[in-house]
Amino acid sequence: xxxxxxxxxxxxxxxxxxxxxxxxxxxxxxxxxxxxxxxxxxxxxxxxxxxxxxxxxxxxxxxxxxxxxxxxxxxxxxxxxxxxxxxxxxxxxxxxxxxxxxxxxxxxxxxxxxxxxx
Numbered sequence: 016x017x018x019x020x021x022x023x024x025x026x027x028x029x030x031x032x033x034x035x036x037x038x039x040x041x042x043x044x045x046x047x048x049x050x051x052x053x054x055x056x057x058x059x060x061x062x063x064x065x066x067x068x069x070x071x072x073x074x075x076x077x078x079x080x081x082x083x084x085x086x087x088x089x090x091x092x093x094x095x096x097x098x099x100x101x102x103x104x105x106x107x108x109x110x111x112x113x114x115x116x117x118x119x120x121x122x123x124x125x126x127x128x129x130x131x132x133x
Contacts, residue, residue, distance in 0.1 A: 034058065034061040042057070055083050064083055065082060067082040067083075068081055068082020068084060
């Protein structure tokens with residue numbers, strides 16, 4: 016579902032298998048400067064930890080511990096993914112303009128080959 020500029024991920028069925036089910040939600044939303052250690056400990060080994068993290072990233076959750084990561088840690092992931100998308104777009108643009116993709120080499124016949132395969 017798209018609301019405004021966000022693509023919201025609404026499937027939360029993974030929560031039924033989470034370690035945090037039944038735990039006081041306040042543990043995952045500590046006051047500024049308070050420890051996140053206990054919340055992250057609940058997340059450690061959780062079978063849906065990645066689903067939780069991806070939900071938070073997809074929905075722009077700015078507060079709390081999600082998938083064992085704080086707001087700051089999730090911000091780093093979002094930044095890195097944005098940089099990766101930008102680099103991929105630039106790489107594809109170079110290719111579209113007649114360049115070669117990274118890893119492509121020219122074989123003995125002068126034809127491009129992927130990763131040097133002939």
